[in-house]
Amino acid sequence: MSVVKDLITENADGSVSFGDYELDTKAKKSDFEVRGDRYKVKTFRESTRLECNDALVYESEPGTAVHDFVRTEEGVSFRVECPQDCQVVLGLTDEATYRVVVDGRDTGMMGTGRGGKLVLSVEVGESGSTKIEVIRA
Numbered sequence: 001m002s003v004v005k006d007l008i009t010e011n012a013d014g015s016v017s018f019g020d021y022e023l024d025t026k027a028k029k030s031d032f033e034v035r036g037d038r039y040k041v042k043t044f045r046e047s048t049r050l051e052c053n054d055a056l057v058y059e060s061e062p063g064t065a066v067h068d069f070v071r072t073e074e075g076v077s078f079r080v081e082c083p084q085d086c087q088v089v090l091g092l093t094d095e096a097t098y099r100v101v102v103d104g105r106d107t108g109m110m111g112t113g114r115g116g117k118l119v120l121s122v123e124v125g126e127s128g129s130t131k132i133e134v135i136r137a
Helices: none
Strands: 008-010 016-018 027-034 037-044 047-052 055-061 065-072 075-081 086-091 097-102 105-111 117-122 129-136
Touching (some): 016 037, 055 065, 075 086, 117 129
Antiparallel strands (some): 008 016, 016 065, 027 037, 055 086, 086 117, 097 129
8 A cells, every 4th residue: 555645536436545644744635526525635744634525524643544435324434554553533423323343353332422523543553554444333
């Protein structure tokens, strides 16, 4: 895997890939349209943030590259790449419960508050990438 050099791209399956943790200075791309939604990405070595229609969808510290990001009513799935462990904040449904699956392993249930945010600590391990699935219970 590698960083996303165009900052954000739409994949053939309709998913999006975004982020470049190798950048020393902030870069952003706005008004990237996918299936009627407008995405905005801001990324560099210290953080990566994705918004959809002006609402937070994904944010990480430090910066990451995200591959095959899919968002549905049931949750999100993606592969996150980073040279070190990271913290990921997902913008989901307010006051909902989600099952979190990391590299195929069920890690249990987590809930969101009134802001709809779910915070994950992601260990990328030696491969530098981790598959995350967050499914509404």
